[in-house]
Amino acid sequence: MRENDPVTSATRQPETPAPAVQPRLIATDLDGTLLRDDKSVSPRTVAALAAAEKAGIEVFFVTGRPARWMNVVSDHVHGHGLAICGNGAAVVDLHGGPGSHRFVKVRELARDNALDAVRLLREAAPGTVYAVEQTYGFHQEPDYPKLHMEIPDNLRPAEELLAPDGPDTDQPVLKILAYHPSLDPDGFLATARLAIGARANVTRSSPSALLEISGPGVSKASTLALCCAERGISHEEVVAFGDMPNDVEMLTWAGRSYAMGNAHPDVIAAASGRTVANNDDGVAVVIERMLAERP
Secondary structure: OOOOOOOOOOOOOOEOOOOOOOOOEEEEOHHHHHOOOOOOOOHHHHHHHHHHHHOOOEEEEEOOOOHHHOHHHHOOOOOOOEEEEHHHOEEEEOOOOOOOOEEEEEOOOOHHHHHHHHHHHHHHOOOOEEEEEEOOOEEEOOOOOOOOOOOOOEEOOHHHHOOOOOOOOOOOEEEEEEEOOOOOHHHHHHHHHHHHHHHOEEEOOOOOOEEEEEOOOOOHHHHHHHHHHHHOOOHHHEEEEEOOHHHHHHHHHOOEEEEOOOOOHHHHHHOOEEOOOHHHOHHHHHHHHHHHOOO
16 A cells, blocks of 8 residues: 555656557556545546456456455456455455455465564564554554554554464464654665565555565465466466556566556566556556557
């Protein structure tokens, strides 16, 4: 999840890679990508998504958001109704509407791995504070800032939240959030990846020093690959959109990929093309062009 502040700005028209095969699936991030900065889905984007589905192209929302934050797009799901949430930690069926989603697939972060990550990052970056995201619960340390506009279920040290006798042990841990009040965001990410190593996957989607830590190998890309394999869709048949470092693996994996005009430099380097910013309906611009070029 990211705040509304843009990382960069651009208004250039999309650069369209030469299509090798016809797309069968569109995978799009939400915040900073499909959504405008006011968290709305523009009428133009709604129409483009519906046109893609009508043309037989599946649309997957692939986001760092938890399932309970998917109301913003639950009215715009078509066909399968599935979304990938928590940076790949969960596949959720949104057909039930707000508050009635169903978890189809969960790729949890083992508590032992989470505790190791907390310990190692505390040592590498003193002053780090944590929150814990579960399928239906959200818990945080007392010093964790109010970044998510919600009331946590518990206020305890991360070590207690992740203990075998901690709260909601019947629910899998999807990811932990690590915040540092003063470090550079990219520097904090590099420090965390070096400290935690293979015990967990570390990324970020916020312009602040807020990291998202998932199970080993869990990412938007790896879960999207599983969903595509179940449908007999190859990576060459996927078109992906994103704007922040948690999108990099997905953009690299997809046959065609677009960095938004407001994207982080690492995203621009990873994508095979560029489109205009989220506030200028960059996803819709590409979809419209893509559909116009279909045989």
